[in-house]
Amino acid sequence: MAVRLDGAALAAKLKERIRREAAALPTPPMLAVVLAGEDPASLVYVRGKERDCAECGIRTRTHRLPAEVSQEELLVLVDTLNRDEDVDGILVQLPLPMGLDSRPILHALSPEKDVDCFHPLNAGLLALGEPRFLPCTPAGVLELLDAYAIPIQGRRCLILGRSLLVGRPLAQLLTTRNGTVTLCHSKTQDLPALTRQADILVSAAGRPDLVTADMVKPGAAVVDVAMNRGADGRLTGDVDFPAVESVAGFLTPVPGGVGPMTRTCLLQNVLRAARFRRNC
Numbered sequence: 001m002a003v004r005l006d007g008a009a010l011a012a013k014l015k016e017r018i019r020r021e022a023a024a025l026p027t028p029p030m031l032a033v034v035l036a037g038e039d040p041a042s043l044v045y046v047r048g049k050e051r052d053c054a055e056c057g058i059r060t061r062t063h064r065l066p067a068e069v070s071q072e073e074l075l076v077l078v079d080t081l082n083r084d085e086d087v088d089g090i091l092v093q094l095p096l097p098m099g100l101d102s103r104p105i106l107h108a109l110s111p112e113k114d115v116d117c118f119h120p121l122n123a124g125l126l127a128l129g130e131p132r133f134l135p136c137t138p139a140g141v142l143e144l145l146d147a148y149a150i151p152i153q154g155r156r157c158l159i160l161g162r163s164l165l166v167g168r169p170l171a172q173l174l175t176t177r178n179g180t181v182t183l184c185h186s187k188t189q190d191l192p193a194l195t196r197q198a199d200i201l202v203s204a205a206g207r208p209d210l211v212t213a214d215m216v217k218p219g220a221a222v223v224d225v226a227m228n229r230g231a232d233g234r235l236t237g238d239v240d241f242p243a244v245e246s247v248a249g250f251l252t253p254v255p256g257g258v259g260p261m262t263r264t265c266l267l268q269n270v271l272r273a274a275r276f277r278r279n280c
């Protein structure tokens with residue numbers, strides 16, 4: 001039976017440390033959140049981030065805008081937040097409402113306040129192996145592996161999904177840690193033959209039941225990044241949990257695995273931004 005990678009418990013421990021470190025700063029860090037429109041999932045995510053910050057002594061200011069907000073108005077707000085001395089980090093909640101292009105908005109963020117690590121400068125620094133901020137979900141996956149002493153160096157790491165948010169930056173982080181990385185996607189051929197070789201298998205594809213027991217090497221660490229909402233409203237990952245649990249060595253639950261770690265890494269980035277801006 002696989003050991004459960006308990007992200008919720010680890011996140012609680014890390015948040016305690018973040019709270020102490022935030023309290024040691026001359027003034028509490030401040031995260032500005034930009035939320036455009038009424039996407040129900042985004043509303044839930046933003047509320048969760050506000051709560052996490054409050055628990056750790058990090059101030060938040062959420063700018064709620066109507067779905068009809070223009071690209072120009074969003075750019076003006078980002079510019080204002082970039083210049084605001086009281087703001088340490090800026091998070092533009094995605095997806096933006098239809099008709100808005102997120103790229104120019106994210107490119108307009110001050111790289112020093114880009115706590116999501118979405119700005120091209122921060123993505124470039126990550127690719128060079130000298131990151132300033134760590135992308136939240138990939139960093140959360142690594143924290144989880146490290147906490148359970150799962151070795152990366154020399155191991156075969158396979159990632160399902162090449163998204164800019166998860167798959168690609170995670171491939172870079174695992175490569176920097178000397179993992180042997182295979183990045184798979186919807187066009188990959190004979191996927192099970194590849195996944196069966198993986199010591200660390202990370203699924204970030206967003207397809208329920210994509211990872212079945214026959215695709216998993218016995219004893220492998222299986223990390224499920226996906227959060228799929230079923231017809232009944234329940235949250236599921238990509239992994240057939242009951243079946244894979246009897247084959248894998250380690251396995252994340254959904255929810256309670258990677259999700260809380262992602263949120264914790266955002267808090268760490270806000271703290272990092274605050275220190276960076278205060279030179280401490």
Ligand code: GUN
Nearest residue numbers: 091092093094095116136
């Ligand atoms: N929407 C879903 N996940 C994220 C995230 O990590 N950052 C932002 N800004 N929006 C999201």
